[in-house]
Amino acid sequence: MEREFLTQFTFENNSCACDIESVIDDMSGNLIKRIALKETKDQTIKMGYIYGSGLKVLGDRKKREKNNVLGEFLGIKKDDIESYKSYFEKYGFLFNTNPDRYTSINTSDLYYLQESLLAFVQLMNNQYDIDFKNSINTQELLDACIFLLFREPKTIKINDSIVFETKQNYIMNIVNNSINHNDGIEGLKYEDRNGQKIGYFEIYDSVFETTIKIDQEKYLKILQHERLPNWCKKLLRVYKNKNQLVKNHKWHKVSDFLYHLVFDLSPFDMYNITLDGIFNDELYKDLKQNKQIFDALIYTSKLLLSEEFQNNLKSVHPVYNVLDMKPDWKLPSLFSAMYFSLFYLDSSQVGLRKCANPTCNQYFEVSKTNSKKKYCDSFTCGNIVNQRRYQRKKREQQK
Numbered sequence: 131m132e133r134e135f136l137t138q139f140t141f142e143n144n145s146c147a148c149d150i151e152s153v154i155d156d157m158s159g160n161l162i163k164r165i166a167l168k169e170t171k172d173q174t175i176k177m178g179y180i181y182g183s184g185l186k187v188l189g190d191r192k193k194r195e196k197n198n199v200l201g202e203f204l205g206i207k208k209d210d211i212e213s214y215k216s217y218f219e220k221y222g223f224l225f226n227t228n229p230d231r232y233t234s235i236n237t238s239d240l241y242y243l244q245e246s247l248l249a250f251v252q253l254m255n256n257q258y259d260i261d262f263k264n265s266i267n268t269q270e271l272l273d274a275c276i277f278l279l280f281r282e283p284k285t286i287k288i289n290d291s292i293v294f295e296t297k298q299n300y301i302m303n304i305v306n307n308s309i310n311h312n313d314g315i316e317g318l319k320y321e322d323r324n325g326q327k328i329g330y331f332e333i334y335d336s337v338f339e340t341t342i343k344i345d346q347e348k349y350l351k352i353l354q355h356e357r358l359p360n361w362c363k364k365l366l367r368v369y370k371n372k373n374q375l376v377k378n379h380k381w382h383k384v385s386d387f388l389y390h391l392v393f394d395l396s397p398f399d400m401y402n403i404t405l406d407g408i409f410n411d412e413l414y415k416d417l418k419q420n421k422q423i424f425d426a427l428i429y430t431s432k433l434l435l436s437e438e439f440q441n442n443l444k445s446v447h448p449v450y451n452v453l454d455m456k457p458d459w460k461l462p463s464l465f466s467a468m469y470f471s472l473f474y475l476d477s478s479q480v481g482l483r484k485c486a487n488p489t490c491n492q493y494f495e496v497s498k499t500n501s502k503k504k505y506c507d508s509f510t511c512g513n514i515v516n517q518r519r520y521q522r523k524k525r526e527q528q529k
């Protein structure tokens with residue numbers, strides 16, 4: 131097979147037959163559409179990760195057809211069930227299903243997986259690199275971190291076996307469950323200020339790497355504030371009591387970062403988290419100017435990157451291919467193969483770029499140093515945009 135010698139790993143997916151079914155949703159009573167799919171016996175799709183161009187189907191392909199496993203999945207719009215269907219017909223499903231009967235999948239589950247993967251791509255794409263800070267898109271980085279920290283945990287089962295599971299994040303678990311009966315007393319110190327005895331707490335701030343003082347009165351006032359959301363109060367409690375509550379010290383900086391984000395920059399609605407702009411534009415600018423808080427964001431993003439890799443690659447095993455005498459990997463699913471393609475992405479040299487066709491949304495791999503490539507595919511997206519431009523020009527000339 132052509133180019134196979136250049137691949138870092140290969141993966142064989144089962145192909146599937148795919149339909150759209152309409153059912154009454156148990157929860158809402160509304161009519162909803164679902165994907166129903168069944169594996170096609172004895173038919174597989176062989177893919178490989180090719181350095182610099184991504185995960186692709188190997189072997190003969192139809193001419194002019196896009197071949198970009200990860201990028202096309204990320205580009206599917208919310209609730210666009212037809213696009214999910216054609217994607218699975220082309221590349222097979224994300225997980226193994228049953229070849230003997232149809233399995234039904236909700237589009238909301240598919241979209242959750244897509245957003246989780248996109249958040250991960252945004253973290254990969256916005257780490258320190260050649261241009262240091264200038265090429266980092268603060269909005270993408272911050273939104274992705276907040277998404278991965280605050281998303282509702284989800285378990286997806288197929289035929290009674292769990293194929294995907296998000297763990298509640300370590301630090302969010304502590305924040306959500308923090309209750310402290312000795313809140314205003316624990317660690318209380320006193321000092322004399324103008325003849326008055328004032329109670330205060332000393333807190334080590336790992337973002338600013340210094341010890342700060344908060345007066346007991348101010349602390350209790352914030353905890354009793356009527357309009358401040360409960361989870362923000364819990365965040366303050368963890369900020370103050372992290373030595374007792376956060377046993378794993380590498381997360382101290384993350385909880386302190388969240389504290390500064392909410393109390394110094396902007397509170398936000400933790401139940402309304404999206405990947406397209408949680409905050410207003412000013413906040414993203416302010417954040418970039420604020421060196422310590424920005425560094426804490428980078429720190430947080432790196433911790434989340436390693437967590438996500440660990441969680442999504444936990445079932446990947448090394449195997450040895452004795453036929454070719456080559457090392458290889460056993461991947462449990464297409465979804466893990468997509469994460470694994472990012473594992474092999476050399477992010478200092480190669481990045482994922484969003485297609486410049488505004489109706490496309492797909493991502494593609496490009497060299498960071500010398501590529502001016504704007505479109506995921508020059509035949510489809512490049513041509514569409516060029517034609518639009520040409521027609522607009524023609525209309526303007528006719529006026």
Ligand SMILES: [Zn+2]
Nearest residue numbers: 485490506511
């Ligand atoms: Zn495109």
